[in-house]
Amino acid sequence: MTEFTDALWASLPIPALILDGDDRICDANPAAEQFLNTSAKSLSGHPVWDKLFVDAPLEVSFARVRDAQAPLFVNSVDVGTGTRKPVSCDVQICSLADKPDHVLVLLENRELQG
Numbered sequence: 001m002t003e004f005t006d007a008l009w010a011s012l013p014i015p016a017l018i019l020d021g022d023d024r025i026c027d028a029n030p031a032a033e034q035f036l037n038t039s040a041k042s043l044s045g046h047p048v049w050d051k052l053f054v055d056a057p058l059e060v061s062f063a064r065v066r067d068a069q070a071p072l073f074v075n076s077v078d079v080g081t082g083t084r085k086p087v088s089c090d091v092q093i094c095s096l097a098d099k100p101d102h103v104l105v106l107l108e109n110r111e112l113q114g
Contacts, residue, residue, distance in 0.1 A: 014108050021101035023048050036081050053080040062103055065093045087111050
């Protein structure tokens with residue numbers, strides 16, 4: 001990443017994860033580290049389903065995003081980490097322009113919206 005994209009990634013106010021084609025975590029921004037209560041380094045390489053519990057079949061959503069190369073929004077799903085109570089989130093998923101098998105996952109906590 002460039003200095004600008006590094007700053008942008010670190011500044012995102014909502015948890016963001018980048019997953020590879022096997023749904024393994026490649027990167028997590030600081031908001032995701034806080035949400036998951038662990039460092040990006042310790043998340044890297046782990047299947048997302050080992051670290052995140054979601055009450056929706058997001059595996060299907062990830063596949064649809066990769067196949068269509070189009071974003072997908074999943075609203076009002078409970079997301080937990082195993083160490084904290086699930087919270088209602090809107091999940092936004094899109095493929096990465098330079099790595100079409102990778103997806104960006106944004107977790108927007110609905111409970112914080114006013």
